[in-house]
Amino acid sequence: MANFETPELQETVEIPALKQDVMSHSRPFVAKEQFQAPLGFPGELADDWKDVAITKLGELLKTNRALQVFMDSCVKCGACTDKCHYFLGTSDPRNMPVARQDLLRNVYRRYYTLPGKYFPKLVGATDLTEEVLDQWYSYFHQCSECRRCSVYCPYGIDTAEITMATRDIMNAVGKGQKYSNEIIGKVFKIGNNLGLPQPALEDTLLGLEEDVKDDTGIDVRFPLDEKGAEVLVVTPSADFFAEPHIDGLIGYAKVFHAAGISWTLSSHASEAANFGLFIGSNENMKKIAMRIREAALDLGVKRIIFGECGHAWRVAYSYLNTLAGPFDFLDPRYPVPQHICEFTHDLIQRRVITLDKSRNDHRRVTFHDSCNVARASRMGDMPGGQFVIPREVIKAACNHFYDMAPETIGEATFCCGGGGGLLTDDLLELRVKGALPRMSALKQVVEEHEVTHMAAICAICKSQFSKVLPYYGFQMDQIISVHQLVSDAIVLDGQQ
Numbered sequence: 001m002a003n004f005e006t007p008e009l010q011e012t013v014e015i016p017a018l019k020q021d022v023m024s025h026s027r028p029f030v031a032k033e034q035f036q037a038p039l040g041f042p043g044e045l046a047d048d049w050k051d052v053a054i055t056k057l058g059e060l061l062k063t064n065r066a067l068q069v070f071m072d073s074c075v076k077c078g079a080c081t082d083k084c085h086y087f088l089g090t091s092d093p094r095n096m097p098v099a100r101q102d103l104l105r106n107v108y109r110r111y112y113t114l115p116g117k118y119f120p121k122l123v124g125a126t127d128l129t130e131e132v133l134d135q136w137y138s139y140f141h142q143c144s145e146c147r148r149c150s151v152y153c154p155y156g157i158d159t160a161e162i163t164m165a166t167r168d169i170m171n172a173v174g175k176g177q178k179y180s181n182e183i184i185g186k187v188f189k190i191g192n193n194l195g196l197p198q199p200a201l202e203d204t205l206l207g208l209e210e211d212v213k214d215d216t217g218i219d220v221r222f223p224l225d226e227k228g229a230e231v232l233v234v235t236p237s238a239d240f241f242a243e244p245h246i247d248g249l250i251g252y253a254k255v256f257h258a259a260g261i262s263w264t265l266s267s268h269a270s271e272a273a274n275f276g277l278f279i280g281s282n283e284n285m286k287k288i289a290m291r292i293r294e295a296a297l298d299l300g301v302k303r304i305i306f307g308e309c310g311h312a313w314r315v316a317y318s319y320l321n322t323l324a325g326p327f328d329f330l331d332p333r334y335p336v337p338q339h340i341c342e343f344t345h346d347l348i349q350r351r352v353i354t355l356d357k358s359r360n361d362h363r364r365v366t367f368h369d370s371c372n373v374a375r376a377s378r379m380g381d382m383p384g385g386q387f388v389i390p391r392e393v394i395k396a397a398c399n400h401f402y403d404m405a406p407e408t409i410g411e412a413t414f415c416c417g418g419g420g421g422l423l424t425d426d427l428l429e430l431r432v433k434g435a436l437p438r439m440s441a442l443k444q445v446v447e448e449h450e451v452t453h454m455a456a457i458c459a460i461c462k463s464q465f466s467k468v469l470p471y472y473g474f475q476m477d478q479i480i481s482v483h484q485l486v487s488d489a490i491v492l493d494g495q496q
């Protein structure tokens with residue numbers, strides 16, 4: 001256990017007494033040159049870094065009109081101040097969304113507004129200095145880009161966009177984050193965040209075939225690089241690696257088997273995650289997304305389905321066509337892309353697959369809405385489908401489902417505390433403290449409904465909860481994949 005105090009669980013969301021700068025020490029490891037270079041970023045601060053940063057900010061203001069609007073439109077109404085899980089968990093006022101935004105806004109005012117140029121003190125404009133850059137590095141890595149604050153802002157100011165822009169500027173001057181940039185480099189070199197090469201993937205998938213055969217007596221296939229399959233499944237590499245993710249992958253395979261639809265994974269596009277989003281780099285996001293297009297063309301598939309991964313679904317749903325389209329070579333009868341929950345939900349509705357809910361009677365389940373699915377995408381063809389469809393899949397797979405408090409789910413969901421490129425042990429204190437609102441909401445349903453498990457559809461959420469649940473007195477295996485519930489409930493022909 002690291003050296004900090006875990007906050008006490010609360011009955012309701014409580015606004016903490018302010019503790020100025022209490023998290024100013026929190027910052028992730030800085031990327032060295034070896035992790036910066038593959039992404040096209042300098043390895044360290046050059047003498048002219050300030051000019052480069054100010055020029056980059058100017059470019060972003062021109063190319064991202066929303067950023068310009070966000071810089072100019074805050075009226076300091078305060079509606080966002082108590083909406084961030086990192087503020088609620090740490091008490092540091094710089095983790096209030098508006099204060100975080102102001103770290104960039106004050107520099108913007110200094111260099112890109114007339115009052116800021118001539119009367120900086122009057123309008124709170126600040127020079128860009130190394131001290132300011134350090135503050136940026138610390139506090140823009142205390143934002144998981146979850147967008148909860150923007151839901152409550154009367155002007156719709158999106159702090160996540162401001163965080164992404166600032167990280168983009170920091171990368172441009174050679175102050176990137178090791179965790180995210182090293183991972184992106186691995187995707188470029190090997191194909192996935194975990195750096196699993198093709199033989200390791202093949203070995204893992206063969207092992208899973210054997211495990212499922214032992215459990216069920218059925219030959220359920222986990223195909224890799226299979227040309228001519230109907231569906232390409234792009235899933236987070238965590239699904240190949242460890243629990244609870246891998247149990248979700250087993251669930252997908254059983255669904256395809258039961259539905260009789262051919263599918264394949266790809267070693268070239270063996271990663272759904274796209275950390276280019278987290279660092280605000282369109283170029284890197286595009287490079288990662290192109291691997292999916294290349295794999296789909298190479299394998300000759302007709303459909304693309306994404307596995308359980310929150311921000312990957314945001315990139316897929318909102319940007320895939322722009323980044324790597326057009327996908328006019330796929331079957332036009334299906335959406336591009338489709339979410340695995342949408343796919344399974346449709347099969348359940350049409351009674352193509354059968355689930356026996358009683359097989360999950362030992363579980364009492366709640367559901368954590370992942371930020372990037374809840375607030376930055378949709379699922380299916382109905383408004384709010386991203387909230388309805390995963391819950392309907394869960395309810396079809398188990399008898400005991402209980403939602404957490406309404407102000408903590410759906411569009412108002414609290415981040416797990418590890419999203420946005422913060423799922424690294426050098427930020428463990430932040431991750432544990434930022435999980436407070438979600439852990440408090442979980443405690444409530446545990447007490448009221450004897451909930452035993454929290455299901456999720458995001459690899460980052462699942463990894464984060466596995467780590468932080470024990471800090472709050474829960475068990476790490478209380479977090480499960482939605483498709484693990486499906487996997488345990490699905491009725492396969494000939495099953496022993």
Ligand code: SF4
Nearest residue numbers: 084143144146147149
């Ligand atoms: S986007 Fe999320 S993490 Fe970032 S400031 Fe807003 S609420 Fe906090």
Ligand code: SF4
Nearest residue numbers: 074075077078080153
């Ligand atoms: S809610 Fe919006 S306008 Fe109000 S202080 Fe926050 S960012 Fe500014």
